[in-house]
Amino acid sequence: MKDLIIAGSGPAGLSAAVYASNAMLNFSVIEKFPMSGGQMLNTYEINNYLGFEEIDGFTLGQTFRKHAENKGAQFINDEITAIEKIDGGYSVKCKNGEYETKTIIFATGANPKKLGVKGEADFAGRGVSYCATCDGNFFRDKITAVVGGGDVALEDTLYLANICSKVYLIHRRDEFRGAKYLQDKVRANDKIELVLKDEVDEIIGNNKVEKLKLKSGKELETDGVFIAVGLDPNSKLLDKTTEMENGFIKADESGITSAAGIFAAGDIRTKRLRQISTAVSDGANAVHSVEEYLFNL
Amino acid sequence: MVKDIKTNEFQEKVINSNKPVLVDFWASWCGPCRMLSPAVDSVSEQVSEAEFYKVNVDEEPELAREFGIMSIPTLIVFKNGEIFDQSVGVISEADIKTLVEKAL
Ligand SMILES: Cc1cc2nc3c(=O)[nH]c(=O)nc-3n(C[C@H](O)[C@H](O)[C@H](O)COP(=O)(O)OP(=O)(O)OC[C@H]3O[C@@H](n4cnc5c(N)ncnc54)[C@H](O)[C@@H]3O)c2cc1C
Numbered sequence: 001m002k003d004l005i006i007a008g009s010g011p012a013g014l015s016a017a018v019y020a021s022n023a024m025l026n027f028s029v030i031e032k033f034p035m036s037g038g039q040m041l042n043t044y045e046i047n048n049y050l051g052f053e054e055i056d057g058f059t060l061g062q063t064f065r066k067h068a069e070n071k072g073a074q075f076i077n078d079e080i081t082a083i084e085k086i087d088g089g090y091s092v093k094c095k096n097g098e099y100e101t102k103t104i105i106f107a108t109g110a111n112p113k114k115l116g117v118k119g120e121a122d123f124a125g126r127g128v129s130y131c132a133t134c135d136g137n138f139f140r141d142k143i144t145a146v147v148g149g150g151d152v153a154l155e156d157t158l159y160l161a162n163i164c165s166k167v168y169l170i171h172r173r174d175e176f177r178g179a180k181y182l183q184d185k186v187r188a189n190d191k192i193e194l195v196l197k198d199e200v201d202e203i204i205g206n207n208k209v210e211k212l213k214l215k216s217g218k219e220l221e222t223d224g225v226f227i228a229v230g231l232d233p234n235s236k237l238l239d240k241t242t243e244m245e246n247g248f249i250k251a252d253e254s255g256i257t258s259a260a261g262i263f264a265a266g267d268i269r270t271k272r273l274r275q276i277s278t279a280v281s282d283g284a285n286a287v288h289s290v291e292e293y294l295f296n297l
Numbered sequence: 298m299v300k301d302i303k304t305n306e307f308q309e310k311v312i313n314s315n316k317p318v319l320v321d322f323w324a325s326w327c328g329p330c331r332m333l334s335p336a337v338d339s340v341s342e343q344v345s346e347a348e349f350y351k352v353n354v355d356e357e358p359e360l361a362r363e364f365g366i367m368s369i370p371t372l373i374v375f376k377n378g379e380i381f382d383q384s385v386g387v388i389s390e391a392d393i394k395t396l397v398e399k400a401l
Contacts, residue, residue, distance in 0.1 A: 033332060033387065041328035058328035125368040125385025134327060137354075138367045208365060224367065 002026050002101040004290055005092050007080055008234075010038020011276045012266025013107035014064040015283025021071035023291055027101075029068070030094060032079035036068075037061020038109045039267070040276065044133040049276050060276075080108075083237050089261060103261045103293060105286045106249060108234035110267040110274075115147060115227050119203030127209025127224045132156035139224045141165050145212060147200055148228035149173060154182035156228050161191045168220055170195045170212075195220070233268050245270050255286035263289055299334070299341050302350040304359050312378040314348055317400035319393075321351040322361060322371045329387045330370040336390040337372070340397065347397045376400045 004020055004027035006013045013029055014036055020027045035041065043057030052060060069075070078094035085091075089102040112130035114120060120128055129135040132146070136159055145168040146157045154176060157169045169186065174196045176183050186192055195214070202213040203225060212220045233247045243250040243258035248270045255263040265282035267274045299321060302310060311318045321337050323330035334351070341349035354361040354369060364373060364380070373383040374396055381400045384392070 034336060034390075035332040037328065041332060043328070044326055056326065056328070058331055061328070125371060126365070127367055129368055134329070135368045138361065208367065 001089055002028060002099060003294055004103045004105065004287075005030060005090075005099055005101040006105045006107060007092070008038065008106070008108040008266075008268075009036035009065065009068075009075065010107060010109045010266060010279060011040065011061075011064060012109070012268075012279035012283045012286075013038075013105070014068045015280040016105050016107060016265055016287050017068035017073040017283075018071050019284050019287035020290070021068070021073055023287060025287075025290070025294075028074045028076050028099065030076045030078055030080055030092065030099075032077075034077055035061070036065040036075075042131050042134060046276065080237060083241070083262075085241070102297065103263065103290045105255065105263045105265055105283075105290065106235070106238065106257075106268055107265045107279075107283065107286075108237075108268055109279075110231035110233045112227065113230045113232040115200060115229060117200050117202055119205070119209075120227075123203055123205060123209045126207065127205065127222075128203060129224060129226050130228070132159050132226045132228075135224070135226075136160050136163050139164050142223040143221060144168075144224040144226060145170055145195075145220060145222045146226045146228060147171075148230070149176045149178060150228065150230065151178040151182060153228035154178040154186055156226050157186055157192055158182065158189065160226065161189050165191070167192050168195050168222065169193070170198060170200060170214070170220075172199045173197065200225070231267060231274065235268055238262065253282070253285055254289045255282060256289050261293065263293075299338055299349045299351050302352055302357075304357050307360060310348070311350065311375050314375070314378075316346060316348050317381065317397065318348040318350065318375045319397050320373050320375065321349070322354055322364070322366050322369050322373070323351055324354050324369055327369050333370045333372075333387050333393075336393055339390055340393045344394065344397050344401075346401050372396060374400045 003025040006029040009031035040057035040061045082093040092099045143166045149171040160167045199215045249264040251257045251264040251269040263286040265286040266279035374381045
């Protein structure tokens with residue numbers, strides 16, 4: 001039986017891997033994708049991670065991974081499908097294997113939340129996108145719409161306004177949650193049209209997105225719709241065993257959850273600021289908690 | 298290794314091919330594309346009955362436009378000069394293999 005399985009290899013899981021190597025634990029990292037980095041892989045430019053004034057997420061992810069590998073961390077490329085309590089620990093079931101471990105650090109992160117409206121799934125990659133910096137370029141001089149009211153929605157809107165002929169920003173309230181300076185920039189940009197107190201009801205088109213039907217009955221012609229309505233934590237594997245809050249695993253900085261031997265690190269846990277730096281910090285804290293837990297077994 | 302293909306070779310190498318062809322639309326700035334490409338390389342070595350090419354959407358914007366690419370990575374399988382199937386986003390090596398093999 002292993003001491004520890006780290007589930008996921010975004011910044012939280014990779015930081016945990018470095019600390020677990022230093023702690024000389026018998027552990028493995030399980031990652032469903034052939035590469036590490038998690039949400040960072042979708043990030044074109046990161047300018048707030050200490051020591052890197054400007055770096056793309058792919059490169060930073062590979063840098064983190066290399067650090068963990070050089071420390072001796074073992075990576076398993078497989079997707080975890082179930083967690084089962086067994087005598088003395090847990091069985092981690094994957095698509096292609098099964099592993100027994102005394103503890104698990106859950107660092108499976110989050111994915112962009114879906115809107116859940118008609119047409120959304122049909123037009124994924126045909127005008128519906130969850131990543132403006134990834135797909136924005138395909139909408140040069142076209143009309144796009146952004147849905148959401150937080151920082152990411154405001155940043156996406158400004159990014160697209162540089163590329164597109166017009167950008168609608170659709171938000172269900174009349175105030176934004178996002179940073180004030182971003183709101184000011186959005187309001188000052190004449191390519192951006194605010195559509196407030198309204199929601200998307202349906203995404204309509206033939207082969208690709210052509211228009212949006214809103215709850216108010218209004219219709220907007222658009223070539224693309226970028227959805228930025230928050231995060232959907234990858235916590236379903238634990239929802240029967242571990243206490244949750246709005247889908248996030250309930251845990252403070254220690255990473256300790258309501259289930260003995262299960263720890264949470266990164267975007268997956270309840271916390272205020274979901275960033276690379278806080279994910280990295282969580283990885284370290286979670287390993288510290290794992291060590292204490294193993295010592296007291 | 299999956300070879301790069303340019304707009305002016307597309308007709309001859311993809312549309313006129315008598316084998317099914319898988320085309321990987323990608324860009325250097327796209328992290329998920331760089332994650333998918335090694336898996337496409339690996340499948341190309343396992344499936345000799347199909348051809349494999351990649352299109353850099355920054356260098357060949359006409360091709361990206363022609364095939365309505367709006368998100369990358371996109372994989373398109375061509376058979377007899379027509380789009381047979383396509384997939385958007387990162388998928389597993391096994392799923393890439395299935396995508397091509399359906400066209401054989
Ligand atoms: C568009 C965008 C821009 C951002 N920009 C910045 C920025 O500039 N600066 C910054 O600090 N932060 C930024 N963030 C936030 C930052 O990326 C996240 O806070 C951080 O990646 C969270 O790390 P994590 O390790 O908790 O989870 P993730 O990065 O989500 O990683 C989770 C990993 O777990 C794997 N996984 C999930 N489920 C399973 C399973 N069942 N089995 C096996 N593996 C699994 C996933 O494949 C993934 O590799 C950005 C996020 C987005 C989406």
